[in-house]
Amino acid sequence: MKAIWSGAISFGLVNVPVKLYSATEDHDVELHQVHDKDGGRIHYERRCEICGEIVPYKHIERAYADEEETIVLAREELDSIPQERDREISVVEFVPSEQIDPMLFERSYYLAPSGKSPKAYVLLRRTLEKTEKTAVVKFALRQRTRLAALRVRDNVLLLQTLLWPDEIREAEFPSLDQSVRISAKEMQLSAALVKSFTDDFKPEQFKDEYQEQLRKLIEAKRRAGDAIDTDETFGDEEDKGVEVIDLMDALKQSVERSRKTKRRGTRKTSASKKRATRAS
Structure with a gap:
């Protein structure tokens, strides 16, 4: 497996160097879009709506647009955001595992020790096992601050990113109000x-x-x-x-x-x- 992120778990003054690996993979058969007439692959072009040119990735930037203006954000400007440069998984609190609503779970990642000695990693793992607690952590990944649950699975620390509460829709179905x-x-x-x-x-x-x-x-x-x-x-x-x-x-x-x-x-x-x- 290839690590997609490296940093350290921090709780109190304890630092645990770790690397982040995807814990899941897609098993679906990959299907492509083709022309029904001759089977040719359908490709999508990154074409600029102003000049009409096809734009290579190196000349593509991100932007925020509203009704009045478009604000272009260069890669260097996005990389300058402090959270983006932060390589720390900060423990916010330890909570009973049953208090975390499964609906909040998003993606799962394995955390493997990356330092010279795995002692701090093993200590944190055993502490979570003995106390039967889940650590709620915060960290930055892919231009977002992530809230996550840190727990143990098969002797490995498992990090499960959580949806933010405002990303969960309310279940409002009038038919359920009927007697x-x-x-x-x-x-x-x-x-x-x-x-x-x-x-x-x-x-x-x-x-x-x-x-x-x-x-x-x-x-x-x-x-x-x-x-x-x-x-x-x-x-x-x-x-x-x-x-x-x-x-x-x-x-x-x-x-x-x-x-x-x-x-x-x-x-x-x-x-x-x-x-x-x-x-x-």
Whole structure:
């Protein structure tokens, strides 16, 4: 992995030299825009609206524009902002982890020790683990002051940038203000449905079906060209639509279906264990 930022975590007089690495990556198949007539790639030009010339990146600056004027900000001027030159991740406070609303989480980054000795890094990591606290920190990255949560994941310090409170929209939906009557039977069936789906969260058992089907379509197109039959390619994988039924019936059928699925899964697991026992 390539570090995208380097600096130091500071809390009190303690400094922890670190490097910042992206903790996530995109697994999507990259698609380009092309001309449907001949397959030629579509490119976007950086053309000046005044002189009409195509402008290379080295001659492009940033600007703030309002109704009255445009204020051009040169690279050197943007780089002169004190926060932009600050290479410090400052601990603001330590808070109980459950107090941070998951909706505030934005991007995740790993922090690795960069100094000669990782002692200060390990000390901070163990302190966070022992106190079961999350550090709220501030730092500058990519022309923004960032608020972030600093916590431990698999013996590594994890930095998760947070949205600012004014970036979260209020949930204002008039339909939720209506008075709705839920019967005891509906509540009972709903709770039973939740129980039948209850399990430990194992993210590795889930997959991105859309990307898998997109890759399947690309491979089929590679083999068959324009003569591809999408119905034959996907077969029963296509969405047949959802039948609209009564809520009570839907709850009953869902509970029964979930129970049957669980029973089949239990039988398969038992059979696999028996085969493994006989084989050993």
